[in-house]
Amino acid sequence: MRPYLGLFRRELLLAFRQGGEIGLALGFFVLAVVLFPLGVGPEAEMLRRIGPGIIWVAALLAAVLSLDRLFAADYADGGLDLLALSAMPLEGAAVAKCAAHWVTTGLPITLVSPFLGLLVDMDWYSISILIIGLLLGTPALSLLGGIAAALTLGARRPGVLTSLIVLPLYLPVLIFGAGAVEAGIAGGGARAHLLLLGALSLAALPLAPWATAAALRQALD
Amino acid sequence: MLTRLANPARFMRLSGALVLPLAVAAAVVLAIGLYLALFVAPPDYQQGETVKIMFVHVPAAWMALLVYFVVAVASGVALVWKHPLAEIAAQQAAPLGAAFTLVCLVTGSLWGRPMWGTWWAWDARMTSVLVLFFLYLGYIALVNAFDDMGRGSRAGSVLALVGVVNLPIIKFSVDWWNTLHQSESVFRAGGPTIDPSMLWPLLIMAVGYLLLFQTLLLVRMRAALNERKARALRLAAPQRRIAPPAAAAPHAAMKALR
Numbered sequence: 001m002r003p004y005l006g007l008f009r010r011e012l013l014l015a016f017r018q019g020g021e022i023g024l025a026l027g028f029f030v031l032a033v034v035l036f037p038l039g040v041g042p043e044a045e046m047l048r049r050i051g052p053g054i055i056w057v058a059a060l061l062a063a064v065l066s067l068d069r070l071f072a073a074d075y076a077d078g079g080l081d082l083l084a085l086s087a088m089p090l091e092g093a094a095v096a097k098c099a100a101h102w103v104t105t106g107l108p109i110t111l112v113s114p115f116l117g118l119l120v121d122m123d124w125y126s127i128s129i130l131i132i133g134l135l136l137g138t139p140a141l142s143l144l145g146g147i148a149a150a151l152t153l154g155a156r157r158p159g160v161l162t163s164l165i166v167l168p169l170y171l172p173v174l175i176f177g178a179g180a181v182e183a184g185i186a187g188g189g190a191r192a193h194l195l196l197l198g199a200l201s202l203a204a205l206p207l208a209p210w211a212t213a214a215a216l217r218q219a220l221d
Numbered sequence: 222m223l224t225r226l227a228n229p230a231r232f233m234r235l236s237g238a239l240v241l242p243l244a245v246a247a248a249v250v251l252a253i254g255l256y257l258a259l260f261v262a263p264p265d266y267q268q269g270e271t272v273k274i275m276f277v278h279v280p281a282a283w284m285a286l287l288v289y290f291v292v293a294v295a296s297g298v299a300l301v302w303k304h305p306l307a308e309i310a311a312q313q314a315a316p317l318g319a320a321f322t323l324v325c326l327v328t329g330s331l332w333g334r335p336m337w338g339t340w341w342a343w344d345a346r347m348t349s350v351l352v353l354f355f356l357y358l359g360y361i362a363l364v365n366a367f368d369d370m371g372r373g374s375r376a377g378s379v380l381a382l383v384g385v386v387n388l389p390i391i392k393f394s395v396d397w398w399n400t401l402h403q404s405e406s407v408f409r410a411g412g413p414t415i416d417p418s419m420l421w422p423l424l425i426m427a428v429g430y431l432l433l434f435q436t437l438l439l440v441r442m443r444a445a446l447n448e449r450k451a452r453a454l455r456l457a458a459p460q461r462r463i464a465p466p467a468a469a470a471p472h473a474a475m476k477a478l479r
Contacts, residue, residue: 147379147383151363151376151379151380152363152366152376154367154369154372155363155366155367155373155376156366156367156368157366161362161363161366164355164358164359164362165359165362165363165380167355168352168355168356168359168384169383169384171348171352211379211382211383214300214379215376215379218372218375218376218379219372219376221372221375
């Protein structure tokens with residue numbers, strides 16, 4: 001357990017000390033949500049309908065943009081080679097890194113989302129479903145994002161390529177997350193969507209690190 | 222049998238013999254299928270003649286899914302057994318699959334306008350096929366994104382396997398969500414519900430599309446192998462120019478030493 005906690009702690013320290021990592025993802029998230037009312041108009045009725053979708057899309061984009069710091073820095077300076085040579089399985093290293101990514105991206109997004117829900121005039125019931133949905137769905141975003149980040153190591157233009165690869169994988173999370181709020185507003189069908197969101201995250205927990213480790217091994221060859 | 226075909230030279234001989242017969246078969250079957258579809262199959266009682274788009278749209282959809290499965294299986298074979306031709310097969314099949322998906326989406330859109338009154342609807346099946354199209358594009362982009370071709374091939378193999386979870390979602394999407402798109406008429410428990418006069422042209426068109434895919438895949442794989450050979454020769458050419466032919470080299474070296 002100690003190596004995983006050690007790696008997790010290292011990732012968190014790097015994120016906090018390199019200044020603004022969390023702030024950047026959060027700032028982009030808030031800014032993206034703020035753009036929509038400016039673009040579609042401030043009418044509260046309409047914002048309430050599209051609000052959950054906007055917040056989920058912005059969360060997805062913020063997660064995608066923060067993926068490039070998951071493995072790229074370690075790949076460039078050789079830390080990834082050391083991780084691969086260590087006794088810790090690469091799958092475990094992937095889980096630790098994705099968990100740290102979630103703490104620095106998914107968790108802040110979830111905590112800030114109620115305030116953004118107020119910006120788009122959502123009621124408290126919808127906001128509560130939104131928070132639960134983000135809590136259940138953002139781990140899947142970090143885990144699936146790890147696969148894409150590992151696949152694009154050493155590629156030309158890794159940022160755009162990562163987005164192109166990972167967004168189709170993120171779509172079920174988006175559909176169920178935004179659908180949960182819609183179903184809750186329409187009449188209490190949110191539980192099924194939220195359960196499926198949780199299922200996606202739980203299914204990604206063993207499977208995504210396996211694929212991530214395979215991709216990392218190929219990158220290190 | 223797969224290991225016998227692993228030798229690129231043997232594969233080139235075999236595929237060279239197969240390409241022309243496959244192409245002829247594809248042309249013949251497609252011609253028969255199109256004749257049956259356009260002139261023999263009856264018009265739908267509700268849709269009239271526009272139902273004939275089905276004979277182009279549905280086989281393209283089947284091929285789009287099948288080719289992704291081919292790409293995924295070939296990628297799996299490449300990752301597990303390191304079969305030398307599996308990666309080439311996957312990379313050459315992917316653009317064909319993307320083309321079939323695009324044909325499916327466009328013909329579906331053209332069919333939807335007279336039938337449903339809309340060019341597009343965001344129901345589960347259409348969304349999943351659109352996602353499949355982006356999975357193809359992502360795979361093609363990833364494979365071509367590296368300066369080192371081997372790295373690109375290996376990364377693409379992993380991505381193809383990860384994306385294959387999308388296939389069951391497409392297949393059962395119309396069962397899981399109540400949607401605008403027609404539910405399964407052919408591949409369902411209890412047998413097809415579609416009338417034989419429409420079923421047979423549909424199946425013949427599907428076979429024609431399959432033969433077309435096989436022809437194009439073999440042609441593309443042969444082209445890819447020739448391209449690799451040409452690149453290898455081009456890279457080796459400067460070394461052959463600098464070093465004179467082997468028979469003369471020892472003699473010239475001895476003369477230089479004296």
